[in-house]
Amino acid sequence: MPTSCSLSSPVNFAEIYQSAEAVLSRIAMEPDTQLNILLSPGTPAMQAVWILLGKTRFPVTFWQSSLEEGVRKVDIPFEISAEYVPTAQDVGSLAISELSAGSAPANAAFADILTQNPKMERLKVQASILASREVPVLIYGESGTGKELFARAIHNASARAERPFVAVNCGAFPSELVDSILFGHKKGAFTGATADQEGVFQQADGGTLFLDEFGELEPAVQVRLLRVLQDGTFTPVGARQETRVNVRVVAATNRDLMQAVAEGEFREDLFYRVAVGVLHLPPLRERQGDLGLLAEQVLASLGQQDVQLQDKKFSASAKNIILQHPWRGNMRELHSTLLRAALWSGRDTIDSEDLLEALFQMPEQHRGLLDQDVSQGIDIKEVCDSVWRHYIPLAMAEAQGKKRRAAELLGLNNYQTLTNVMEKLGLK
Structure with missing residues (x-):
């Protein structure tokens, strides 16, 4: 199978690597093919790349030739490991950041929540019912189970869809700025307040306010939040008059708030004010029938977002690893792992080695006798x-x-x- 490649420079390592890797990949696909490489001709850059590929990617036999000794087999007595990834070379840092974000789309609908699991289908039905009602919603679930995806779908399916959807992380509130973040402030209210600033309740007026990590609110903040949820009024920092808003609250947490209430760590009245429509999202490991479906969907979406990652597919062994892994980080872990595996893989097929290299092996937490999974x-x-x-x-x-x-x-x-x-x- 004669093959030739045109190079712009005989010393451009990246260009030589891509061309040589493409040639060897095509040849290696032929049945009963034995790869042999003659190292003598070419530039030192070419010889280095042949050795790199032959020691890391392909089963190759190396040969040398000279007038004095003729053609002879060459043994290269060392092992090397290479991580150069030509398939990802055109993916810029901004593109990788966008790909790795894996955030819920702004136009998320219930159709975007892919599942074949009966429990998840039931949750979608319940969430769609809540969307049509003007009631607060509390979403439970581990990190990465899709709480914001459900929140956005509820907003987009509601009568408030044309109004703002504002998402905030309650666990990231600096204690000295909580009031300003939630309720806004007037110019001169404190050092650094150089202009009037709306809080998130004003920004979400008429729409939906998504309070993520709701269980992390400090007790003092819980008191101030309760009033605005009761009557829709608050006073911005430095203001003299109350402001009234019409906001629907969707809160999310991975904490057991009922236990937190029992232990005095969370206000009971605030809990019952928000926990009207309640959704418990199961972790990925409990969604039987969904792992393979979701993995294929993530891989397809990566290909749609970046041309360098198109046409990727999983080998059978890689699929088995996906189905057996516990995915403690749920969809976030699945998304980031498959992105790494797609970047690492130099072929169209992501195999088990690519996936194992992309997985983070977290140490197992010690569990007590009454805290087994x-x-x-x-x-x-x-x-x-x-x-x-x-x-x-x-x-x-x-x-x-x-x-x-x-x-x-x-x-x-x-x-x-x-x-x-x-x-x-x-x-x-």
Whole structure:
């Protein structure tokens, strides 16, 4: 299969790499092909690239030739690792930032929430019902489960769709500027207030205010927020007159607010003011039937946003890794991982090696006996055995080695039961 390439310069490493990689890729696709490279001709840049490709990307046999020794096989006795990615060379830093953002589109609708999972379909129906009602909405879910996507879809499906949608992160409020951010300020109200400034409630007037990380609001802020949610009025910092707005609030949190209320960390009246329409979004690992669908959709969207990433597809082994990974970061982790894998891959097919390289292997958090992740499956017998292993030695020590007394301390009817458990677990 004769192949030739035109180069603008014999020493342009990037151009040589792309041309050589393209040639070897085409040749390697032929069945029963053995790749052989003659290193002698060409420039030093060409020889370096051949060695780079032959040691990292393709199974190659190297040869040299000279008048004195003729043609002979060359052994290159070292291993190297290369990370040069020609497929991503034209993707600018701004484009990569936009691709990695993976944020909810401004025109998000319920049709944009792709799913084949019955629970998610039910949530879409519930959210569409809430969209048609003028009630506050509280969305629960882990980070990356699509809380803002649902919030925007609710807004766009409501009668407020033509009015503003304003999103703020409650966890990022500087304590000294909270009032100004929420309610605005008048010129001269404080040092640095050089002009009147609207708060987010005024910006969202007539529309929807999305309060993300709602559970992170400080207690003092919760009090001030409660009033505006009750009657729609507030006083900007430095103002003398109240301002009235008509705002629908959609809040989102990954915290258990009912537990926070019980522990006195969150105001009960504020909770019930917002928790009228409540949606619990499941994590990605619990959305059976959706992982493959969503991975294909993310890959297609990357290709639509950047021509260099078009026509990418997954190998069977890569799909298996996607289906088996727990995706603790949910859609954010899936999106960023697939973007990295698409950038790393020098071929149209993203294989398991590309995906494994793109995955972040987070250390497993130590979980207590009563804090196991049931969604990943647990061995309840092993959990019970762990309890036995912990308490039997303590009871035996307290009973000074007397099994009858130790059995009583453990609430057992007779010491023979204790003996049986100890023998089973190998406890002496």
